[in-house]
Amino acid sequence: xxxxxxxxxxxxxxxxxxxxxxxxxxxxxxxxxxxxxxxxxxxxxxxxxxxxxxxxxxxxxxxxxxxxxxxxxxxxxxxxxxxxxxxxxxxxxxxxxxxxxxxxxxxx
Amino acid sequence: xxxxxxxxxxxxxxxxxxxxxxxxxxxxxxxxxxxxxxxxxxxxxxxxxxxxxxxxxxxxxxxxxxxxxxxxxxxxxxxxxxxxxxxxxxxxxxxxxxxxxxxxxxxxxxxxxxxxxxxxxxxxxxxxxxxxxxxxxxxxxxxxxxxxxxxxxxxxxxxxxxxxxxxxxxxxxxxxxxxxxxxxxxxxxxxxxxxxxxxxxxxxxxxxxxxxxxxxxxxxxxxxxxxxxxxxxxxxxxxxxxxxxxxxxxxxxxxxxxxxxxxxxxxxxxxxxxxxxxxxxxxxxxxxxxxxxxxxxxxxxxxxxxxxxxxxxxxxxxxxxxxxxxxxxxxxxxxxxxxxxxxxxxxxxxxxxxxxxxxxxxxxxxxxxxxxxxxxxxxxxxxxxxxxxxxxxxxxxxxxxxxxxxxxxxxxxxxxxxxxxxxxxxxxxxxxxxxxxxxxxxxxxxxxxxxxxxxxxxxxxxxxxxxxxxxxxxxxxxxxxxxxxxxxxxxxxxxxxxxxxxxxxxxxxxxxxxxxxxxxxxxxxxxxxxxxxxxxxxxxxxxxxxxxxxxxxxxxxxxxxxxxxxxxxxxxxxxxxxxxxxxxxxxxxxxxxxxxxxxxxxxxxxxxxxxxxxxxxxxxxxxxxxxxxxxxxxxxxxxxxxxxxxxxxxxxxxxxxxxxxxxxxxxxxxxxxxxxxxxxxxxxxxxxxxxxxxxxxxxxxxxxxxxxxxxxxxxxxxxxxxxxxxxxxxxxxxxxxxxxxxxxxxxxxxxxxxxxxxxxxxxxxxxxxxxxxxxxxxxxxxxxxxxxxxxxxxxxxxxxxxxxxxxxxxxxxxxxxxxxxxxxxxxxx
Numbered sequence: 023x024x025x026x027x028x029x030x031x032x033x034x035x036x037x038x039x040x041x042x043x044x045x046x047x048x049x050x051x052x053x054x055x056x057x058x059x060x061x062x063x064x065x066x067x068x069x070x071x072x073x074x075x076x077x078x079x080x081x082x083x084x085x086x087x088x089x090x091x092x093x094x095x096x097x098x099x100x101x102x103x104x105x106x107x108x109x110x111x112x113x114x115x116x117x118x119x120x121x122x123x124x125x126x127x128x129x130x
Numbered sequence: 131x132x133x134x135x136x137x138x139x140x141x142x143x144x145x146x147x148x149x150x151x152x153x154x155x156x157x158x159x160x161x162x163x164x165x166x167x168x169x170x171x172x173x174x175x176x177x178x179x180x181x182x183x184x185x186x187x188x189x190x191x192x193x194x195x196x197x198x199x200x201x202x203x204x205x206x207x208x209x210x211x212x213x214x215x216x217x218x219x220x221x222x223x224x225x226x227x228x229x230x231x232x233x234x235x236x237x238x239x240x241x242x243x244x245x246x247x248x249x250x251x252x253x254x255x256x257x258x259x260x261x262x263x264x265x266x267x268x269x270x271x272x273x274x275x276x277x278x279x280x281x282x283x284x285x286x287x288x289x290x291x292x293x294x295x296x297x298x299x300x301x302x303x304x305x306x307x308x309x310x311x312x313x314x315x316x317x318x319x320x321x322x323x324x325x326x327x328x329x330x331x332x333x334x335x336x337x338x339x340x341x342x343x344x345x346x347x348x349x350x351x352x353x354x355x356x357x358x359x360x361x362x363x364x365x366x367x368x369x370x371x372x373x374x375x376x377x378x379x380x381x382x383x384x385x386x387x388x389x390x391x392x393x394x395x396x397x398x399x400x401x402x403x404x405x406x407x408x409x410x411x412x413x414x415x416x417x418x419x420x421x422x423x424x425x426x427x428x429x430x431x432x433x434x435x436x437x438x439x440x441x442x443x444x445x446x447x448x449x450x451x452x453x454x455x456x457x458x459x460x461x462x463x464x465x466x467x468x469x470x471x472x473x474x475x476x477x478x479x480x481x482x483x484x485x486x487x488x489x490x491x492x493x494x495x496x497x498x499x500x501x502x503x504x505x506x507x508x509x510x511x512x513x514x515x516x517x518x519x520x521x522x523x524x525x526x527x528x529x530x531x532x533x534x535x536x537x538x539x540x541x542x543x544x545x546x547x548x549x550x551x552x553x554x555x556x557x558x559x560x561x562x563x564x565x566x567x568x569x570x571x572x573x574x575x576x577x578x579x580x581x582x583x584x585x586x587x588x589x590x591x592x593x594x595x596x597x598x599x600x601x602x603x604x605x606x607x608x609x610x611x612x613x614x615x616x617x618x619x620x621x622x623x624x625x626x627x628x629x630x631x632x633x634x635x636x637x638x639x640x641x642x643x644x645x646x647x648x649x650x651x652x653x654x655x656x657x658x659x660x661x662x663x664x665x666x667x668x669x670x671x672x673x674x675x676x677x678x679x680x681x682x683x684x685x686x687x688x689x690x691x692x693x694x695x696x697x698x699x700x701x702x703x704x705x706x707x708x709x710x711x712x713x714x715x716x717x718x719x720x721x722x723x724x725x726x727x728x729x730x731x732x733x734x735x736x737x738x739x740x741x742x743x744x745x746x747x748x749x750x751x752x753x754x755x756x757x758x759x760x761x762x763x764x765x766x767x768x769x770x771x772x773x774x775x776x777x778x779x780x781x782x783x784x785x786x787x788x789x790x791x792x793x794x795x796x797x798x799x800x801x802x803x804x805x806x807x808x809x810x811x812x813x814x815x816x817x818x819x820x821x822x823x824x825x826x827x828x829x830x831x832x833x834x835x836x837x838x839x840x841x842x843x844x845x846x847x848x849x850x851x852x853x854x855x856x857x858x859x860x861x862x863x864x865x866x867x868x869x870x871x872x873x874x875x876x877x878x879x880x881x882x883x884x885x886x887x888x889x890x891x892x893x894x895x896x897x898x899x900x901x902x903x904x905x906x907x908x909x910x911x912x913x914x915x916x917x918x919x920x921x922x923x924x925x926x927x928x929x930x931x932x933x934x935x936x937x938x939x940x941x942x943x944x945x946x947x948x949x950x951x952x953x954x955x956x957x958x959x
Contacts, residue, residue, distance in 0.1 A: 057271065058182060058271065058272075061178065061182075061268040061269075061271060062178040062179060062182070064268065066261075066264075067173060067178075067264070067265045067268055068173050068174045069173055069174070069176055069177065069178035069265075070174060070175060070176055070177045070178065071177065071178050071179060072178070073174060077179060078177075078179055079179065080179070080180075080183065081179075081183045081186065127186060127272075129271065129272075129275065
């Protein structure tokens with residue numbers, strides 16, 4: 023939908039920023055696996071994030087660590103999108119709930 | 131997913147949830163202002179994340195319902211304060227008037243402009259609403275995802291669409307005392323525009339299409355069922371209704387104009403227009419429905435009236451080969467009725483009418499005398515009826531020609547206009563068959579037609595042309611019901627062609643037979659093939675006999691040369707070819723052959739029976755010919771005149787008569803009775819045989835007294851005509867029976883009687899065959915079976931069948947089953 027090839031002049035990469043200041047630069051295509059991020063960046067809506075390509079997430083707690091894991095997941099998902107029998111991603115148990123919340127928030 | 135079991139071990143995340151409505155109000159304040167910005171198309175300053183987070187929090191705090199209601203409220207207010215006023219402004223009193231149905235005092239152009247303005251306004255507000263609601267939904271995604279799903283509420287997008295429907299399209303118009311809503315205006319404006327387009331104006335199709343998209347995107351309720359589309363529930367019925375009225379009117383106008391051709395073209399145009407309209411202006415959903423409307427109003431309603439139109443209806447179309455019209459007509463009728471009943475009836479009526487006309491014309495018209503030769507061959511006293519017969523022959527061929535022309539006409543029509551429709555082909559075939567079989571002499575005429583073509587018609591034609599003629603002949607044959615009658619006639623005509631060597635080409639003859647074989651079957655042609663076989667056999671026999679005689683060598687060379695045709699009496703229609711009738715006792719009346727000929731016959735018979743014992747040879751004199759070398763004395767009183775020799779071909783009977791004169795001294799005469807006594811011919815035969823000898827000036831080798839110019843009759847006397855002159859050495863006396871012609875009344879009656887007799891036998895055979903297999907069979911079934919078995923050959927007459935059954939019962943082949951409820955027969959072995 024919002025892949026770089028379809029929208030000329032839109033950067034291929036987007037930046038996710040955690041509440042404690044970590045920045046993760048991701049392929050836009052990978053980031054848009056998340057429903058929230060996709061809508062956030064939808065160029066037709068012209069919200070602030072869609073023009074700057076920077077998404078700050080104030081809501082996610084301990085957001086540096088969690089967002090890193092989210093980013094990892096997004097890439098994991100993107101990389102394996104057309105494959106079958108994919109090995110499970112490793113998730114540290116102490117982050118489980120935080121990640122669940124984040125996933126719920128980001129719709130991914 | 132981690133299941134609930136793990137809950138005890140893992141600490142729940144801390145949440146800074148402070149209870150209280152203040153936080154909700156704060157969040158809502160943010161959202162509300164953001165929504166306003168979005169509605170004013172100012173979204174670029176807003177942070178999606180912030181808004182999303184706000185709605186997220188509200189929902190998390192179980193306040194989704196409040197948020198949902200607030201958003202709804204906000205939209206309603208927005209519609210009321212911002213959107214409706216602009217649209218109201220666009221609804222001029224004119225538009226209202228049109229909607230109410232009153233005549234507006236404005237021109238079409240003005241109407242179009244104000245209508246377009248209105249549509250544009252509505253379209254713009256719809257499109258705005260759509261973008262805005264898309265963004266709002268995005269922001270409120272979390273609410274949709276969690277709150278709406280949990281509480282089974284329609285998504286906020288659907289709800290807001292419903293709001294648009296209720297607050298914009300269904301909003302009551304304050305300015306009018308009528309009960310009008312925006313919808314009514316919308317419908318009437320669009321219908322007005324469409325009717326302008328139907329009248330030939332150009333309208334903004336794209337604009338209307340956009341409005342249609344809007345109606346297709348909206349639903350009656352928030353359940354969004356496909357069949358509840360506003361388009362289907364409101365606009366389409368109105369459109370269909372308006373179209374129906376329009377086309378009723380149009381059809382009535384066309385009816386008044388009274389031109390079926392323009393009606394066909396207009397209807398076609400309308401079909402194309404409406405289809406185009408559905409694609410470009412309104413919706414594809416309506417395509418088939420509007421087509422149905424046109425079918426009903428333009429075609430079905432008044433079809434019979436258009437077809438019956440004088441000068442342009444189906445009669446005129448067929449008459450003048452208006453292929454284009456007929457094509458359209460076919461297409462239109464196929465639309466409304468798969469069985470094309472009305473076209474079938476019309477075609478059938480037309481074919482039968484035209485066919486009966488041909489039948490009547492042939493029966494009435496007198497034809498100019500075309501075939502003089504035929505008349506000359508006849509005896510004087512008979513020359514007038516012969517003339518009529520010749521005319522009738524020409525008429526017969528003309529009848530066939532005309533039938534073929536009619537057939538051609540309808541065939542072309544069928545190919546060009548009716549898309550080779552099988553139903554119509556059946557109808558045409560049946561109609562042709564009907565009128566052809568109404569004509570009592572069809573079998574005879576078709577056979578005559580073939581006869582004529584094989585004798586003269588194919589001369590100088592290419593193979594392809596011959597093929598065509600044969601094809602036509604077979605086509606006609608297909609229509610004839612009484613195939614046995616045809617067989618009878620064909621055999622008769624074929625026999626004449628073969629025996630008198632009149633046939634143009636043996637190959638073509640054989641082709642014809644094989645075609646008939648294909649068409650009707652083996653049983654039909656086996657006798658015809660037998661005739662051909664006889665002919666080839668006879669040729670071999672003749673040459674074999676000649677060789678045999680040569681080998682014997684000792685016989686005097688004065689013996690006449692013999693060419694013989696041995697005919698199997700089963701195959702050949704003996705009775706119908708020649709004059710000799712069966713005697714009372716069933717034996718053929720034999721004429722007295724002179725001694726020379728008898729010797730010859732005896733010698734051939736010996737030769738023939740040597741290899742084929744047990745056969746009976748009967749000599750059929752009236753079919754043969756003889757070449758006679760005649761010597762005439764020099765004409766007295768002419769210096770240097772020599773003895774003249776002529777080689778004259780007479781019929782065999784003619785030869786017998788002439789041989790009698792060989793023994794006469796100069797100046798002696800023979801009376802009619804004397805000749806009859808010595809030849810044993812019937813009066814009628816003899817008179818006919820004497821005609822070419824004594825009356826026909828070309829071969830007048832005998833003198834007749836009295837009345838040399840009249841037909842011979844008993845009481846006349848004949849003498850050798852010593853002063854016979856002719857420029858040619860070789861002469862040919864016309865053979866009367868070689869010319870195929872239409873039968874006279876008497877002859878036909880005879881043929882029919884014979885045919886009936888034959889049919890009776892055939893029916894007997896079939897009944898016995900069926901009963902033998904079934905042992906017991908009801909009357910009804912038996913008759914049905916007989917008819918179906920005979921359908922290839924002829925259509926049996928019911929009375930005749932009853933008589934045959936009676937006679938079979940009498941002859942104890944069958945008996946009635948007494949105790950059966952329905953009449954039943956039993957076969958007696």
